[in-house]
Amino acid sequence: MQTQKAINTFVKETGGWVASQLEACTRCGMCAEACHFYQATGVPEYAPVWKVELLRRAYEQRFTVSGKVKLAIGLDAEISDEDLLKWSSYVYHACTVCNKCSMVCPMGIDLGTLIHDVRSGLAEAGVVPADLAAAVQKQLEEGSPLGMTDEVYADRLEWVTDDWEVDIPIDKEGAETLVVLSSIEVMKFPQNIAAVAEVLNAAGENWTLSTKAREVVNFGFYEGSHSHTTLFLKRLLDQAVAMGVKRLVVTECGHAYDALRWTAYNLMDIPDSLEITHITGLLGEYVSSGRIKLKGGAFNEGKITFHDACKIQRKGGHINEPRQILNILSPDAFVEMTPNREESICCGGGGGVIAIKDADPVRYAAFELKIDQVNKTGADTVVMSCSNCRLQFTDGKEHFNLDWKINGLTQMVADALAD
Ligand code: SF4
Ligand code: SF4
Structure with missing residues (x-):
């Protein structure tokens, strides 16, 4: 375990915005009742404010006089390997980064983002739960965390095309809309592929899937690793730009939508001409306009x-x-x-x-x-x-x-x- 890497990441994450968020906390505890994991279990460590404690300690110890004094006189200790292991279970097992907690915080603290920063430090130190780390590895090597290799993707699309008798454009030149599916849909809910195709065809959309940009799920984002998140986002966005599409549609995956719609803009340049939207918005647009x-x-x-x-x-x-x-x-x-x-x-x-x-x-x-x-x-x-x-x-x-x-x-x- 590389604890110093985690501490360095926490310190690096702590710019003015994070510092002001941490300083604003009054320790009122109101966020606890908003968290479904705390509500369901009553485990005090699952309170959202406690999940960001490592970030707060790193900030106080490095940037505040009181934190430095507490460390010097033994009222606080350097973040340890044991701390990282404990927080790994709090922020990966018992947090979905849903950000419900920030809605009730009277100080408007964006706890979900801070918890994601804690995950980033843990990812740098290699303290990611083994199953999650294995899924990241699979996405790095095979392009998908759920085993959706190029061959599997092609087979599933062929099967859906035949069984549902639906036209599914793939790598269509001149398409205006690129749709990127989640491997959960492809592997577990293939009927969703047919559903997406039927709706877009009915709307007369000039759309396509891509064999290169075929996985919208981003396990780097779950993990909190900036480098993996960026790599998986670039696989999609580079292809969208290369194809010259006007719109990238994320199908039914919430975290992927978060990563592409907001996080990506902080990690890379995205052309203004490329709209990134969710299929739910598209469905509403089609119904309202009478396209379907x-x-x-x-x-x-x-x-x-x-x-x-x-x-x-x-x-x-x-x-x-x-x-x-x-x-x-x-x-x-x-x-x-x-x-x-x-x-x-x-x-x-x-x-x-x-x-x-x-x-x-x-x-x-x-x-x-x-x-x-x-x-x-x-x-x-x-x-x-x-x-x-x-x-x-x-x-x-x-x-x-x-x-x-x-x-x-x-x-x-x-x-x-x-x-
Ligand atoms: S973001 Fe995490 S801590 Fe906050 S309510 Fe959701 S699961 Fe709980
Ligand atoms: S609700 Fe906000 S101010 Fe209160 S403890 Fe939670 S994070 Fe701190």
């Missing part, structure tokens, strides 16, 4: 609720589009969960947590909060616009033997396209 027509009431049986994803709805602001669509498809069946919209709680599987086997107990504990919220609506179907959430709900359904249907928003739109 839906069969009203196509899903009007039972009760249907919508799970708001942290990165797509809370951060991305695509809150109205799913409701606009569900009010067409399920006017009598659609019911809201509480809390909802930007106040929604995370499913518990985001931020790379679902990839870490040792995090399963805390992940399932957090999901029980979601079960309770869904059950209170009486819904038998839960819809979402993130395939990582969909994976968590699908796994949770099996683990807890739930009698629910899980569906993706794009999938529903595709199934309800008017002839």
Whole structure:
């Protein structure tokens, strides 16, 4: 373990903005109750403010008189190997970087970003959970953390094209819109590939997939490594620029959308002419403009609720589009969960947590909060616009033997396209 590398990274991350965020904290503890992992377990170390403690200690010890004095007289100690191991479990196992905590902080502290900075230090020191580190390695070597190699990608696309009888343009010259799928969709929910294609074809979009830019998931971003995050982003953005597309559409993956839509702009130059958007926004645009027509009431049986994803709805602001669509498809069946919209709680599987086997107990504990919220609506179907959430709900359904249907928003739109 290279503890000094972590400390150096914490210090490097601590510019004026981070310092002002750390200084602003009044230690009121209000963020704790907002965190689904803290709520579900009551473990004090899962309080968001405690998750950023290593960053605060590094800052105080290097940049404040009180921190230097505390260190000199033994009231604080240098960050140790043991500290890094403990915080690795707090920030990777019990944080989805959902940023719900920052919404309740009276000082407006952006805890999610600070926790991501803690992950960056741990990544530099090599204290990333083994499963996550292995997934990063796979993405480095094979281009995908879920084994979606070039051959597997080609096979899956051929299979979907044949079985769903849908036209899927690949490496189309002159395309204006590049769609990049998540390997969760390709490997676990292939029906989503067909759904995306059916909707874009129905809208008359001049679009394509790319064999070079084929994986939107970014495990470097989960890990917190700037170099890996940048490398995986560049694979997509360089290809988008080379193809001359006007728009890059992220399909149903929330963290990938966060990485491309916001983080990428801090890591590299992106041409102003390239729009980066999420499929949820595109669906709303198509419906509003009449580019696609839906069969009203196509899903009007039972009760249907919508799970708001942290990165797509809370951060991305695509809150109205799913409701606009569900009010067409399920006017009598659609019911809201509480809390909802930007106040929604995370499913518990985001931020790379679902990839870490040792995090399963805390992940399932957090999901029980979601079960309770869904059950209170009486819904038998839960819809979402993130395939990582969909994976968590699908796994949770099996683990807890739930009698629910899980569906993706794009999938529903595709199934309800008017002839
Ligand atoms: S970002 Fe989300 S998971 Fe992480 S500490 Fe805050 S509320 Fe908890
Ligand atoms: S809510 Fe904000 S001010 Fe209060 S402890 Fe948490 S981070 Fe600090």
